[in-house]
Amino acid sequence: MPLRVATKDDIPDLFDMLVELAIFEKLDHEVHISREQFGRDFEDGCFRGFIVIDDETERPAGMVLYHYTYDCWKGKTMSMDELIVRPEYRQKRYGKLLWAAVAQVAKEREVSHIMWDVLDWNKGAINFYHSVEGVFDTTKDNEGFLRYKMSKEGIERFAATI
């Protein structure tokens, strides 16, 4: 099984992949956190994640991070961040595996929804997210990031697929 919970030993790979995604999004100049602080914040529980190690090459192929948030009307929610599959590892369903792992955590925590952002020009990602039921895009921020949400019902259905 290529997917597992990320540990502090994965920090260098997680940070590398985070920077790769920022470069792809042409926003790497916005990454202000240092690798060291990122590692400290992980150890302090500010966020958690999953990592996929490719079966064939045994190299890190992808990751996803998440942290808990709160909606005063709906209760516990979650934010999914940095869902990345490295280009050379596409078409192996790692993306859905990573997302479904977060959905499983969300289901266990009984959140009302999961949220995440996608750049409005990232057609590949947009199509990927819309291929699963229970996903809505809501608002767009001033930098072109679309805010997506997956409902409780969507989470239940999707988590059941892994």
Next chain:
Amino acid sequence: MSIRPATKDDASLLFDMSMLTDQLKELAIFQKFESKVVISREQYAKDLEDGCFKAFIVIDDETGEAAGMAIYHDTFDCWKGRTISMNQLIVRPQFRSKKYGKLLWAAVAQAAKDRGVAHMSWDVVDWNKGAIGFYNSVPGVREVMNDKGLIQYMMSKEGIEQFTASSKHCFL
């Protein structure tokens, strides 16, 4: 006038102040795609006790009643680090013009400073001119989203420093 962190014993009070405000009922209508069901009083209290969110309460000098509240919770921006999200900054209508709003906001800003956040953010509905004017009255506030009737504001680390420094006298 006193402001203090909310404890689990304040859960019902916080719940009443936030759920029974007309403004927030309007906000529920705004979020069209979601069901109208809101969290129960019991779950809200449990979430407060479990540390899912924190809050400040202001008690009015003259009446000894709860005059307002602000809720916040820790969040994370993978590119910037620790952040805080502020919600439900409310001053009951009968207690307006006593600077309780700024006091509550400054208390959350102090918590944000203590956490060493990169920024703090919060949402306002775009028809709430009073709130928009209030938030724009303090330097270091930037609009980062304005779409579908919702505005999101962000206060930078520098803005937080400046605001907490200028508000110190409020806590004496």
